[in-house]
Amino acid sequence: SGTQLMTVERRKAVWAIYVWCRRTDELVDGPNASYITPTALDRWEKRLEDLFEGRPYDMYDAALSDTVLKFPVDIQPFKDMIEGMRLDLWKSRYRTFDELYLYCYYVAGTVGLMTVPVMGISPDSKASTESVYNAALALGIANQLTNILRDVGEDARRGRIYLPMDELAQAGLTEDDIFRGKVTDKWRRFMKGQIQRARLFFDEAEKGVAHLDSASRWPVLASLFLYRQILDAIEANDYNNFTKRAYVGKAKKLLSLPMAYARAAVAS
Numbered sequence: 528s529g530t531q532l533m534t535v536e537r538r539k540a541v542w543a544i545y546v547w548c549r550r551t552d553e554l555v556d557g558p559n560a561s562y563i564t565p566t567a568l569d570r571w572e573k574r575l576e577d578l579f580e581g582r583p584y585d586m587y588d589a590a591l592s593d594t595v596l597k598f599p600v601d602i603q604p605f606k607d608m609i610e611g612m613r614l615d616l617w618k619s620r621y622r623t624f625d626e627l628y629l630y631c632y633y634v635a636g637t638v639g640l641m642t643v644p645v646m647g648i649s650p651d652s653k654a655s656t657e658s659v660y661n662a663a664l665a666l667g668i669a670n671q672l673t674n675i676l677r678d679v680g681e682d683a684r685r686g687r688i689y690l691p692m693d694e695l696a697q698a699g700l701t702e703d704d705i706f707r708g709k710v711t712d713k714w715r716r717f718m719k720g721q722i723q724r725a726r727l728f729f730d731e732a733e734k735g736v737a738h739l740d741s742a743s744r745w746p747v748l749a750s751l752f753l754y755r756q757i758l759d760a761i762e763a764n765d766y767n768n769f770t771k772r773a774y775v776g777k778a779k780k781l782l783s784l785p786m787a788y789a790r791a792a793v794a795s
Protein backbone atom coordinates (compact mmCIF):
# COMPACT_ATOMS: atom_id res chain seq x y z
CA SER A 528 0.00 0.00 0.00
CA GLY A 529 0.93 3.64 -0.17
CA THR A 530 1.71 3.86 3.52
CA GLN A 531 3.89 0.75 3.27
CA LEU A 532 5.85 2.36 0.46
CA MET A 533 6.14 5.48 2.51
CA THR A 534 7.64 3.42 5.30
CA VAL A 535 10.27 2.00 2.95
CA GLU A 536 11.17 5.49 1.71
CA ARG A 537 11.48 6.68 5.29
CA ARG A 538 13.69 3.80 6.27
CA LYS A 539 16.02 4.53 3.37
CA ALA A 540 16.09 8.19 4.33
CA VAL A 541 16.94 7.48 7.99
CA TRP A 542 19.67 5.14 6.74
CA ALA A 543 21.11 7.87 4.49
CA ILE A 544 21.18 10.30 7.42
CA TYR A 545 22.72 7.64 9.66
CA VAL A 546 25.49 6.94 7.14
CA TRP A 547 26.28 10.63 6.78
CA CYS A 548 26.44 11.04 10.59
CA ARG A 549 28.68 7.97 10.97
CA ARG A 550 31.03 9.23 8.28
CA THR A 551 31.15 12.67 9.89
CA ASP A 552 31.93 11.12 13.27
CA GLU A 553 34.57 8.85 11.69
CA LEU A 554 36.45 11.92 10.48
CA VAL A 555 37.37 12.82 14.05
CA ASP A 556 36.96 9.44 15.77
CA GLY A 557 38.15 7.04 13.07
CA PRO A 558 41.56 5.67 12.02
CA ASN A 559 42.57 8.84 10.13
CA ALA A 560 41.52 11.17 12.94
CA SER A 561 45.06 12.39 13.65
CA TYR A 562 45.28 13.86 10.12
CA ILE A 563 42.00 15.71 10.30
CA THR A 564 42.35 19.49 10.22
CA PRO A 565 39.77 22.26 10.26
CA THR A 566 40.37 22.56 6.50
CA ALA A 567 39.28 18.96 5.99
CA LEU A 568 36.08 19.73 7.87
CA ASP A 569 35.56 22.81 5.69
CA ARG A 570 35.81 20.56 2.63
CA TRP A 571 33.34 18.12 4.19
CA GLU A 572 30.95 21.04 4.76
CA LYS A 573 31.32 22.20 1.15
CA ARG A 574 30.52 18.68 0.07
CA LEU A 575 27.42 18.78 2.28
CA GLU A 576 26.27 21.99 0.60
CA ASP A 577 26.83 20.42 -2.81
CA LEU A 578 24.77 17.36 -2.01
CA PHE A 579 21.96 19.52 -0.67
CA GLU A 580 22.00 21.32 -4.04
CA GLY A 581 21.79 18.03 -5.91
CA ARG A 582 25.51 17.55 -6.62
CA PRO A 583 26.53 14.42 -4.68
CA TYR A 584 30.16 13.20 -4.78
CA ASP A 585 29.50 9.50 -4.19
CA MET A 586 26.68 7.02 -3.73
CA TYR A 587 26.24 7.69 -0.01
CA ASP A 588 25.99 11.41 -0.70
CA ALA A 589 23.50 10.57 -3.44
CA ALA A 590 21.31 8.72 -0.95
CA LEU A 591 21.23 11.83 1.23
CA SER A 592 20.68 14.11 -1.79
CA ASP A 593 17.67 12.00 -2.61
CA THR A 594 16.47 12.21 0.99
CA VAL A 595 16.59 16.00 1.15
CA LEU A 596 14.67 16.20 -2.11
CA LYS A 597 11.88 14.00 -0.78
CA PHE A 598 11.67 15.27 2.81
CA PRO A 599 11.74 18.80 4.23
CA VAL A 600 15.13 18.34 5.90
CA ASP A 601 17.06 21.48 6.85
CA ILE A 602 20.81 21.79 6.28
CA GLN A 603 21.49 23.62 9.56
CA PRO A 604 21.63 20.61 11.93
CA PHE A 605 24.07 18.93 9.51
CA LYS A 606 26.30 22.00 9.58
CA ASP A 607 25.99 22.09 13.35
CA MET A 608 27.17 18.50 13.62
CA ILE A 609 30.29 19.43 11.63
CA GLU A 610 30.73 22.34 14.05
CA GLY A 611 30.70 19.79 16.90
CA MET A 612 33.50 17.90 15.17
CA ARG A 613 35.45 21.17 14.91
CA LEU A 614 35.04 21.58 18.67
CA ASP A 615 36.38 18.07 19.24
CA LEU A 616 39.58 19.01 17.39
CA TRP A 617 40.72 21.45 20.06
CA LYS A 618 38.42 21.31 23.07
CA SER A 619 38.96 18.68 25.75
CA ARG A 620 37.43 20.34 28.82
CA TYR A 621 33.96 21.70 29.60
CA ARG A 622 33.67 24.33 32.29
CA THR A 623 29.93 24.19 32.87
CA PHE A 624 26.91 22.12 31.92
CA ASP A 625 25.88 24.88 29.50
CA GLU A 626 29.11 24.34 27.59
CA LEU A 627 28.61 20.59 27.62
CA TYR A 628 25.00 20.96 26.54
CA LEU A 629 26.07 22.92 23.48
CA TYR A 630 28.56 20.20 22.55
CA CYS A 631 25.84 17.56 23.01
CA TYR A 632 23.52 19.58 20.80
CA TYR A 633 26.12 19.76 18.06
CA VAL A 634 27.03 16.08 17.96
CA ALA A 635 23.74 14.43 18.92
CA GLY A 636 20.80 16.81 19.42
CA THR A 637 21.20 17.59 15.74
CA VAL A 638 20.35 13.97 14.88
CA GLY A 639 16.88 14.47 16.35
CA LEU A 640 16.35 17.60 14.25
CA MET A 641 17.55 15.81 11.10
CA THR A 642 15.28 12.80 11.52
CA VAL A 643 11.93 14.28 12.63
CA PRO A 644 11.07 15.65 9.16
CA VAL A 645 11.65 12.12 7.81
CA MET A 646 9.84 10.18 10.52
CA GLY A 647 6.95 12.59 10.45
CA ILE A 648 4.60 13.94 13.08
CA SER A 649 1.38 12.01 13.57
CA PRO A 650 -1.60 13.62 11.80
CA ASP A 651 -3.62 12.88 14.98
CA SER A 652 -1.19 14.69 17.22
CA LYS A 653 -2.33 17.89 18.84
CA ALA A 654 1.17 18.68 20.04
CA SER A 655 2.95 21.65 18.55
CA THR A 656 5.70 20.98 16.03
CA GLU A 657 8.04 22.80 18.36
CA SER A 658 7.34 20.44 21.25
CA VAL A 659 8.06 17.39 19.07
CA TYR A 660 11.37 18.89 17.96
CA ASN A 661 12.20 19.65 21.57
CA ALA A 662 11.61 16.01 22.48
CA ALA A 663 13.78 14.86 19.59
CA LEU A 664 16.50 17.24 20.70
CA ALA A 665 16.19 15.84 24.24
CA LEU A 666 16.73 12.29 22.99
CA GLY A 667 19.95 13.29 21.27
CA ILE A 668 21.17 15.08 24.43
CA ALA A 669 20.18 12.12 26.63
CA ASN A 670 22.03 9.67 24.35
CA GLN A 671 25.16 11.78 24.26
CA LEU A 672 25.19 12.38 28.03
CA THR A 673 24.80 8.63 28.51
CA ASN A 674 27.60 7.96 26.04
CA ILE A 675 29.82 10.37 27.98
CA LEU A 676 28.98 8.78 31.35
CA ARG A 677 29.67 5.31 29.95
CA ASP A 678 33.03 6.30 28.43
CA VAL A 679 34.63 8.39 31.22
CA GLY A 680 37.67 6.09 31.52
CA GLU A 681 38.11 5.62 27.80
CA ASP A 682 37.90 9.36 27.18
CA ALA A 683 40.31 10.15 30.04
CA ARG A 684 42.88 7.84 28.44
CA ARG A 685 42.63 10.10 25.38
CA GLY A 686 43.09 13.14 27.62
CA ARG A 687 39.45 14.14 27.43
CA ILE A 688 37.00 15.03 30.17
CA TYR A 689 33.45 15.61 28.99
CA LEU A 690 32.15 16.37 32.47
CA PRO A 691 31.36 19.87 33.74
CA MET A 692 34.45 21.01 35.68
CA ASP A 693 32.41 23.24 37.99
CA GLU A 694 30.21 20.32 39.04
CA LEU A 695 33.26 18.13 39.58
CA ALA A 696 34.71 20.84 41.83
CA GLN A 697 31.44 21.15 43.76
CA ALA A 698 31.60 17.42 44.38
CA GLY A 699 35.14 17.82 45.69
CA LEU A 700 36.69 16.12 42.67
CA THR A 701 39.61 17.18 40.50
CA GLU A 702 40.90 16.29 37.04
CA ASP A 703 43.45 14.03 38.65
CA ASP A 704 40.68 12.03 40.30
CA ILE A 705 39.35 11.30 36.82
CA PHE A 706 42.78 10.33 35.50
CA ARG A 707 43.49 8.15 38.56
CA GLY A 708 40.08 6.55 38.11
CA LYS A 709 39.33 5.42 41.60
CA VAL A 710 35.69 4.78 42.53
CA THR A 711 35.12 6.63 45.79
CA ASP A 712 31.98 7.74 47.60
CA LYS A 713 32.52 11.23 46.21
CA TRP A 714 32.59 9.79 42.73
CA ARG A 715 29.47 7.70 43.32
CA ARG A 716 27.61 10.75 44.60
CA PHE A 717 28.73 12.80 41.62
CA MET A 718 27.71 10.07 39.18
CA LYS A 719 24.28 9.71 40.78
CA GLY A 720 23.59 13.35 39.99
CA GLN A 721 24.84 13.04 36.42
CA ILE A 722 22.74 9.92 35.81
CA GLN A 723 19.68 11.60 37.28
CA ARG A 724 20.05 14.51 34.87
CA ALA A 725 20.48 12.22 31.86
CA ARG A 726 17.27 10.42 32.87
CA LEU A 727 15.36 13.72 32.89
CA PHE A 728 16.30 14.17 29.22
CA PHE A 729 15.12 10.62 28.43
CA ASP A 730 11.81 11.37 30.19
CA GLU A 731 11.42 14.55 28.17
CA ALA A 732 12.09 12.60 24.97
CA GLU A 733 9.71 9.79 25.87
CA LYS A 734 6.79 12.21 26.07
CA GLY A 735 7.43 13.23 22.47
CA VAL A 736 7.42 9.74 20.98
CA ALA A 737 3.61 9.46 21.05
CA HIS A 738 3.40 12.40 18.64
CA LEU A 739 5.56 10.83 15.96
CA ASP A 740 3.94 9.19 12.99
CA SER A 741 2.81 5.74 14.16
CA ALA A 742 5.24 3.80 11.94
CA SER A 743 8.21 5.65 13.42
CA ARG A 744 7.24 5.32 17.06
CA TRP A 745 8.45 1.90 18.01
CA PRO A 746 11.97 1.98 16.56
CA VAL A 747 12.56 5.30 18.33
CA LEU A 748 11.19 3.95 21.59
CA ALA A 749 13.30 0.81 21.24
CA SER A 750 16.46 2.86 20.83
CA LEU A 751 15.43 5.04 23.78
CA PHE A 752 14.89 1.99 26.04
CA LEU A 753 18.14 0.45 24.92
CA TYR A 754 20.27 3.50 25.50
CA ARG A 755 18.63 4.41 28.78
CA GLN A 756 19.51 0.97 30.13
CA ILE A 757 23.19 1.87 29.82
CA LEU A 758 22.58 4.18 32.81
CA ASP A 759 21.22 1.21 34.80
CA ALA A 760 24.32 -0.74 33.76
CA ILE A 761 26.59 2.00 35.13
CA GLU A 762 24.77 1.72 38.46
CA ALA A 763 25.04 -2.06 38.34
CA ASN A 764 28.82 -1.62 37.88
CA ASP A 765 28.80 0.39 41.12
CA TYR A 766 29.71 3.52 39.12
CA ASN A 767 32.99 2.13 37.88
CA ASN A 768 32.99 3.73 34.45
CA PHE A 769 36.79 4.02 34.57
CA THR A 770 37.72 0.44 33.81
CA LYS A 771 34.40 -1.33 33.22
CA ARG A 772 32.25 -0.72 30.19
CA ALA A 773 28.54 -0.49 31.00
CA TYR A 774 26.95 -3.05 28.79
CA VAL A 775 23.34 -3.99 28.19
CA GLY A 776 23.14 -7.76 27.94
CA LYS A 777 21.67 -9.55 24.93
CA ALA A 778 18.53 -10.66 26.77
CA LYS A 779 17.71 -7.15 27.97
CA LYS A 780 18.52 -5.78 24.55
CA LEU A 781 16.16 -8.21 22.84
CA LEU A 782 13.47 -7.53 25.40
CA SER A 783 13.54 -3.82 24.55
CA LEU A 784 12.10 -4.56 21.13
CA PRO A 785 8.74 -6.15 22.05
CA MET A 786 8.45 -3.75 25.01
CA ALA A 787 8.80 -0.78 22.68
CA TYR A 788 6.47 -2.37 20.16
CA ALA A 789 3.80 -2.93 22.80
CA ARG A 790 4.17 0.55 24.28
CA ALA A 791 4.01 2.18 20.85
CA ALA A 792 0.86 0.20 20.04
CA VAL A 793 -0.83 1.34 23.26
CA ALA A 794 0.03 4.94 22.44
CA SER A 795 -1.52 4.82 18.97
Ligand SMILES: CC(C)=CCC/C(C)=C/CC/C(C)=C/CC/C(C)=C/[C@@H]1[C@@H](COP(=O)(O)OP(=O)(O)O)[C@]1(C)CC/C=C(\C)CC/C=C(\C)CCC=C(C)C
Pocket residue numbers: 541544545546548549552556634635636638639640642643659660662663664666667670671674732733735736739746747750
Ligand atom coordinates in the same frame (compact mmCIF):
# COMPACT_ATOMS: atom_id res chain seq x y z
C1 LIG B 1 15.21 5.44 14.65
C2 LIG B 1 16.43 6.15 15.07
C3 LIG B 1 16.90 5.94 16.45
C4 LIG B 1 17.04 6.95 14.18
C5 LIG B 1 18.31 7.71 14.36
C6 LIG B 1 19.39 7.15 13.46
C7 LIG B 1 20.54 8.09 13.19
C8 LIG B 1 20.43 9.01 12.04
C9 LIG B 1 21.64 7.99 13.98
C10 LIG B 1 22.90 8.77 13.78
C11 LIG B 1 23.83 8.53 14.95
C12 LIG B 1 25.26 8.98 14.71
C13 LIG B 1 26.19 8.05 14.00
C14 LIG B 1 25.68 10.22 15.13
C15 LIG B 1 27.09 10.73 15.00
C16 LIG B 1 27.61 11.32 16.31
C17 LIG B 1 27.55 10.27 17.39
C18 LIG B 1 28.51 9.12 17.35
C19 LIG B 1 26.62 10.39 18.39
C20 LIG B 1 26.33 9.33 19.37
C21 LIG B 1 25.47 8.25 19.17
C22 LIG B 1 25.73 6.93 19.77
O1 LIG B 1 26.73 6.29 19.04
P1 LIG B 1 27.78 5.31 19.67
O2 LIG B 1 27.32 4.75 20.96
O3 LIG B 1 28.15 4.37 18.59
O4 LIG B 1 28.96 6.31 20.00
P2 LIG B 1 30.51 6.06 19.95
O5 LIG B 1 31.04 7.04 18.95
O6 LIG B 1 30.71 4.62 19.56
O7 LIG B 1 30.97 6.36 21.35
C23 LIG B 1 25.09 9.28 20.02
C24 LIG B 1 25.20 9.09 21.48
C25 LIG B 1 23.93 10.19 19.71
C26 LIG B 1 22.96 9.73 18.59
C27 LIG B 1 21.68 10.48 18.68
C28 LIG B 1 20.50 9.92 18.39
C29 LIG B 1 20.40 8.49 17.96
C30 LIG B 1 19.28 10.82 18.52
C31 LIG B 1 18.06 10.18 17.93
C32 LIG B 1 16.85 11.07 18.00
C33 LIG B 1 15.74 10.80 17.32
C34 LIG B 1 15.67 9.62 16.38
C35 LIG B 1 14.56 11.72 17.46
C36 LIG B 1 13.33 10.96 18.01
C37 LIG B 1 12.14 11.81 18.11
C38 LIG B 1 11.43 12.04 19.25
C39 LIG B 1 10.23 12.95 19.18
C40 LIG B 1 11.76 11.45 20.58
Ligand SMILES: Nc1ncnc2c1ncn2[C@@H]1O[C@H](COP(=O)(O)OP(=O)(O)OP(=O)(O)O)[C@@H](O)[C@H]1O
Pocket residue numbers: 757773774775776777780
Ligand atom coordinates in the same frame (compact mmCIF):
# COMPACT_ATOMS: atom_id res chain seq x y z
N1 LIG C 1 24.97 -4.40 24.40
C1 LIG C 1 25.13 -3.09 24.35
N2 LIG C 1 25.06 -2.38 25.50
C2 LIG C 1 25.19 -1.06 25.47
N3 LIG C 1 25.38 -0.34 24.36
C3 LIG C 1 25.45 -1.00 23.21
C4 LIG C 1 25.35 -2.39 23.14
N4 LIG C 1 25.48 -2.76 21.87
C5 LIG C 1 25.66 -1.67 21.17
N5 LIG C 1 25.64 -0.57 21.95
C6 LIG C 1 25.75 0.80 21.52
O1 LIG C 1 25.73 0.86 20.11
C7 LIG C 1 26.96 1.42 19.63
C8 LIG C 1 27.39 0.78 18.34
O2 LIG C 1 27.50 -0.60 18.50
P1 LIG C 1 28.85 -1.33 18.19
O3 LIG C 1 28.62 -2.80 18.33
O4 LIG C 1 29.45 -0.79 16.94
O5 LIG C 1 29.71 -0.83 19.49
P2 LIG C 1 31.27 -0.73 19.73
O6 LIG C 1 31.97 -0.88 18.44
O7 LIG C 1 31.56 -1.62 20.87
O8 LIG C 1 31.36 0.80 20.23
P3 LIG C 1 32.58 1.83 20.10
O9 LIG C 1 32.51 2.34 18.70
O10 LIG C 1 32.30 2.90 21.14
O11 LIG C 1 33.82 1.01 20.41
C9 LIG C 1 27.94 1.21 20.76
O12 LIG C 1 28.97 2.16 20.80
C10 LIG C 1 27.05 1.37 21.96
O13 LIG C 1 26.81 2.72 22.24
Ligand SMILES: [Mn+2]
Pocket residue numbers: 556674
Ligand atom coordinates in the same frame (compact mmCIF):
# COMPACT_ATOMS: atom_id res chain seq x y z
MN1 LIG D 1 32.35 8.64 21.00
